[in-house]
Structure formats: C-alpha cells, structure tokens
Amino acid sequence: MKTLVEPTLNLPESNAHNHQQCVHDALKTAEHLCSERGVQLTSIRHQVLELIWESHKAVKAYELLDRIKPLQNAAKPATIYRALDFLIAQGLVHRVESLNAFVGCRCSGRQHEQLLLICKQCEEVEERTAGKVMQALSEEFRQAGFTAHSKAVEVHGLCRRCAGLGDA
Ligand SMILES: [Zn+2]
Ligand SMILES: [Zn+2]
Ligand SMILES: [Zn+2]
Structure with missing residues (x-):
C-alpha cells in the first residue's frame, strides 16, 4: 500500500525522535493484530490509522475527513466514524474525550486503561x-x-x- 504520510515533516527540532519508526510499528502492529483476530484492516481503516499517526497530536474527525478526501473522493463523515469505531474497538486508537479527538495507541493495541x-x-x-x-x-x-x-x-x-x- 502507498504510504501517505511523510512523518519526518512538521516535526519541530525539539521533537526529533524517529517518528517514522513510530508509524511503522503502529501500522505493523495493526496489520498483525487484525490478521490474528480475523478482522479486516480495509484500505479506509488503514488510511485513517495512518493519518492519525501523522503525529502524536490528537486529531479531530473533520480533520481526518479533509485529509482523506483527496485519497477517497467518496469519503463521508460516516465513513470516517465507522473506521474510527473499528480502530477504537480494536484498541489501536484512543478517543480523547475532552478534545473530542483521536490519538494512536502506543501500547501495542491491547485493551488497557x-x-x-x-x-x-x-x-x-x-x-x-x-x-x-x-x-x-x-x-x-x-x-x-x-x-x-x-x-x-x-x-x-x-x-x-x-x-x-x-x-x-
Ligand atoms: Zn507540548
Ligand atoms: Zn513518534
Ligand atoms: Zn493505548
């Protein structure tokens, strides 16, 4: 699958860590867990996850929609929400309630507090x-x-x- 994210961009000097590694690990973990659980990491789910992992910032659903539009022309808010629901249920993404936004899980996709x-x-x-x-x-x-x-x-x-x- 084509990589959408160039994770080294947008990161200020002070924040220099190997974010490409974070993204790589997160996507590998997701692929592994989904195949282990027999659930489909469809291309839209994969793209949403990849966009969330663009940084360690919490991302809002409409920002995801804006970014996914050029890739999936037919994407609607419901498309994004369905993908998010799946990623949350699989423990790959957390909802940040107080911001009404989403962030990639850094703890290998298991359910946890x-x-x-x-x-x-x-x-x-x-x-x-x-x-x-x-x-x-x-x-x-x-x-x-x-x-x-x-x-x-x-x-x-x-x-x-x-x-x-x-x-x-
Ligand atoms: Zn800060
Ligand atoms: Zn990172
Ligand atoms: Zn987590």
Missing part, C-alpha cells in the same frame, strides 16, 4: 498506563459501589518540552 497527558501548547498526547493511579481509582469505585465501564484519565497541561524541561 490510560492516563492521557495532553499538552495545550503542542497538542501532543502522551499515554501512560499509570498502574498505581488506576489501582487507586478502582479502590475509589469499589468504595462508591460504582461500576466503571471505561477508565481513562485526561489531564491538560504542558509537556516536558513545552515546559522547557528538555527531552526525556
């Missing part, structure tokens, strides 16, 4: 599994007699780079 650190300056989203936090939350839910269906914690602020703390 997330702490999402959302930078308001560069708009990148860092995903952490935050085991201790999630355990503490589960304890809270237990005490409240609350049955949680999903557990994702979203925090807005400044990432390490934007806060001037340098690269990790």
Whole structure:
C-alpha cells in the first residue's frame, strides 16, 4: 500500500525522535493484530490509522475527513466514524474525550486503561498506563459501589518540552 504520510515533516527540532519508526510499528502492529483476530484492516481503516499517526497530536474527525478526501473522493463523515469505531474497538486508537479527538495507541493495541497527558501548547498526547493511579481509582469505585465501564484519565497541561524541561 502507498504510504501517505511523510512523518519526518512538521516535526519541530525539539521533537526529533524517529517518528517514522513510530508509524511503522503502529501500522505493523495493526496489520498483525487484525490478521490474528480475523478482522479486516480495509484500505479506509488503514488510511485513517495512518493519518492519525501523522503525529502524536490528537486529531479531530473533520480533520481526518479533509485529509482523506483527496485519497477517497467518496469519503463521508460516516465513513470516517465507522473506521474510527473499528480502530477504537480494536484498541489501536484512543478517543480523547475532552478534545473530542483521536490519538494512536502506543501500547501495542491491547485493551488497557490510560492516563492521557495532553499538552495545550503542542497538542501532543502522551499515554501512560499509570498502574498505581488506576489501582487507586478502582479502590475509589469499589468504595462508591460504582461500576466503571471505561477508565481513562485526561489531564491538560504542558509537556516536558513545552515546559522547557528538555527531552526525556
Ligand atoms: Zn513518534
Ligand atoms: Zn493505548
Ligand atoms: Zn507540548
């Protein structure tokens, strides 16, 4: 399949990591998991995933639609939403509820709980599994007699780079 994304573009100097590797790994993982599960990573699903992985920023559905139009002329919002639903169900993409946007999962596509650190300056989203936090939350839910269906914690602020703390 033709590669749509030139991931090294658009990345500021301070953000220089091998993003091409991120994209490569994410797409390989997706292909592998889908074939293992016997589900179809159709070309539209593949393209949406690739577009989401253009960066580590959360992307809105209409931005995906704009970018996919030149490739799939007939693409409609419903096309994008169906592809997103599939990618979310497969654990390949996370919905960032507070932004109504989407970001590629960095944890190999298994279902898991997330702490999402959302930078308001560069708009990148860092995903952490935050085991201790999630355990503490589960304890809270237990005490409240609350049955949680999903557990994702979203925090807005400044990432390490934007806060001037340098690269990790
Ligand atoms: Zn990357
Ligand atoms: Zn994830
Ligand atoms: Zn930032």
